Amino acid sequence: MTRKPAIEDVALQLFASEGFEGASLGRIADAVGIRKPSIYAHFRSKEDLFLCVFKRTLRRKQYMLLRHILQDTARPFEQTLRELIERLMDDHESDAETRFLLRMCYFPPSALHDQVMALVNPFFAQAELGLIRLLEQPVHSERLRPEGAQEAALAYLTVLDGVMAEAIYTTRAKAARRLEAIWPVYCRGVLIAE
Amino acid sequence: MTRKPAIEDVALQLFASEGFEGASLGRIADAVGIRKPSIYAHFRSKEDLFLCVFKRTLRRKQYMLLRHILQDTARPFEQTLRELIERLMDDHESDAETRFLLRMCYFPPSALHDQVMALVNPFFAQAELGLIRLLEQPVHSERLRPEGAQEAALAYLTVLDGVMAEAIYTTRAKAARRLEAIWPVYCRGVLIAE
């Protein structure tokens, strides 16, 4: 009977679209259908609410990423990696969770900058590591140029962020255009020519 | 003797670091060394102040970009394009103008979203066009793969945003790592193999 999950969901939505300072507890409470002080039955402060939502989101995304990358390690890695970008573009358009996470990784509330980064850095580090591990599997690494898995992984993350950047400030369709353009470039750049 | 330029400079700094909602007129006035209502001698509202600063920044950056791209069209284009990314990384670290512009292109104040985008879209469109024009010059286009200037330009913008993304949420040094990794990939991907 508790509205706690509803509060978290609405907070996520508003934080994603208005930012931390732009989303007020009053508007969050209104959208949930409760009174503003009722939020304090579940969270010690606005910052506490934010951090709870942020941690939850980080946890879910980490799980999703891991699952996607390890789903079928035998497939050509280009396919897996390209589909991951497409999936993130879809998610960014349809669910607020991805928008929230991206926004707060780029520009966390300045008072919480250090706390947020302490959560985000291991997240990114593990993502990079998981990616390198995938590319280092013999099936894949023997198709890579001698520069190796590390370079291919780092370059991929750059491509990913570049495409998502366009998804953020314009539309999914224009981001898809970018992916079409850069993907063959990326593949030619990291694979051994046949 | 007017403090108008000082107001704009300080507003730029605070908007860049705290966001539109996070930066209050009171703190801006404090940093300038005047009283809060004095701001209204020069700007009709907080939104007006923001838009003035934003337009000025857009104008300056547009001029800088154009100058950089057209500085020496005979040089190998890879050199010009790579240096542009390095320059933007430097700017992002040293001057608030670049941080401000990036932040507000990604996440404009939600009440001003449409107005901001009406300014930003032509800016991006012209940047893309200028880039394509550069790459279509025979000196450069004859070194490009048959996919052509359009693909190379779009891929470049993706690389640029991907590297800048890392500069935003971590440091210049880590962004430089990304550039090191992706630049040879990009060049192999767009240039004809010798």
Next chain:
DNA sequence: CAAAACCGAACTAACGATCGTTAGGTTGTA
């Protein structure tokens, strides 16, 4: 088994602080 104590989730009322903004006065300069 019924009464009592407890607890969590919501509420109302209100706090002080700060927000953006307006009105109106002072002062120095053209």
Next chain:
DNA sequence: TACAACCTAACGATCGTTAGTTCGGTTTTG
């Protein structure tokens, strides 16, 4: 004398937060 640039004082609205209450459902107890 007129105007621009600043000032003080204050506005209503909203911010995040606290105090204290009510109410329904568990758990503990006589």
